[in-house]
Amino acid sequence: MTRTIPQLFDLKGKTALVTGGSRGLGLQMAHALGEAGARIMLTSRKAADLEEAAAELQGAGIDARWIAADCAQEDEIRRLADETLQRMGDVNILVNNAGAAWGAPAEDHPLEAWDKLMNLNVRGYFVLSQVIAKKSMIPRQYGRIINIASIAGLGGNPPEMQTLAYNTSKGAVINFTRALGCEWGRYNITVNAICPGFFPSRMTRGTLERLGEDQLAAHAPLRRLGDDEDLKGTTVLFASDAGKHITGQWLAVDGGVSVITGG
Template sequence: MSLIKQLFDLSGKTALITGGSRGLGKDMARALAEAGAKIILNGQNPETLATAAAEFSAAGYEVMTLPFDVRNEASVVAAFATLDEQNIAVDILVNNAGIQHRQPMVELSSADWQKVLDTNLTSAFLVGREAAKRMIQRGQGGKIVNIGSLTSDLARATVAPYTAAKGGIKLLTKSMAAEWAKFNIQANAIGPGYMLTEMTQSLADDPTFDGWVKGRTPAERWGLPADLMGTVIFLSSAASAYVNGQILYVDGGMSSVL
């Protein structure tokens, strides 16, 4: 195998993707599987997980499911204990689980605020902590890929809790790098722009919003799930061995222009 192929090859690695049974998480999981990794899909809906796992298996990928609530510390700890019992080591963690809540701040309840922060930010800390503990103990390093957003740097009206959480993801990622780089753990983040998924289809169907996205983005289009595949493979592979604490925006150039 050539050096370049070796750098991006994930054969023999195991990747856990939170929120991996649908949407962008599922597409990133597929990319990692195509690069050779064994896949652990996380989610809370057993039926959705089973359907996704069946698709992966039918495509010839090695896959298992691990249902647990990423917001609940006891659930996260128990999930990793289950992996320990089965002698399964996580080499790559993609902290993808997340939700959105659109509402003006003056109408926002503290409960809705907390739910978004718990799902989008605290979960990355909890799952990242448990994964890193084991990576450090094994002494073989590892990869953590957190999913940020354009709102890791920029704000938009009506999505304050999401913006706060994704801003937190950016600095949580840097904190992970600061503490764990010496153990050969690389922690980086991806900041997707406006991606066309099932969750955003209603926005794309709105002519005004669709026009704003295309007009605001130099690429003049929405991002597609496939646009994240190369990035997640890069940040999960040996090709990014000296990249740490960074957030890579995959946004068609939106964050680069006024």
């Protein structure tokens, strides 16, 4: 029997691991998945932030737990995966969101900053996806992987942005999503990417201060920046059976900015 819309979006009985989940976009997506019925495991580097975020989710009636881990370190990623599987059972949904940004002119960009971004924003996504897939998703022939990219990965930026390494890493995430979606489709694992535009957050604070929130909003056809609910719908679509025939795709959630810039 064909399922109804509420049934297709229902995540009851599913477990989601959300990296970078203690604040900002990660916490917003954790709320969305939890509100749809999923159990949530949050991770980021700082235990205090995680404890506060988990309490917020629990206060909303969501089954949420946390593990502090640095997703730039391979041994930490493997520990995170093992502890999550031990405490929560199989992981059905993986949200690769942990990331970093760096602003510097390309000619003076520190190599250590370039390596830091590639390590966390790209390598970390691959390692965690590989471990969770091998230990949980592939044996169960089911999985939903959501990678957080950015509209910065769709092309260049105005010269004053000076975010070469960040753009490069997010472009890599988009093609990582395409290639992995093609390869793991045979295991009934979908892999998709969300490309946010500007959302006020700790990561974008410097850009917002430098260029001005009103000026950035004026560049969007919708004349606004992202808010605390704008990623929720896309997240649940990609995580649920409502999106079971979508893989290897990216979707910009940016108020229309990428349409203007040709992304």
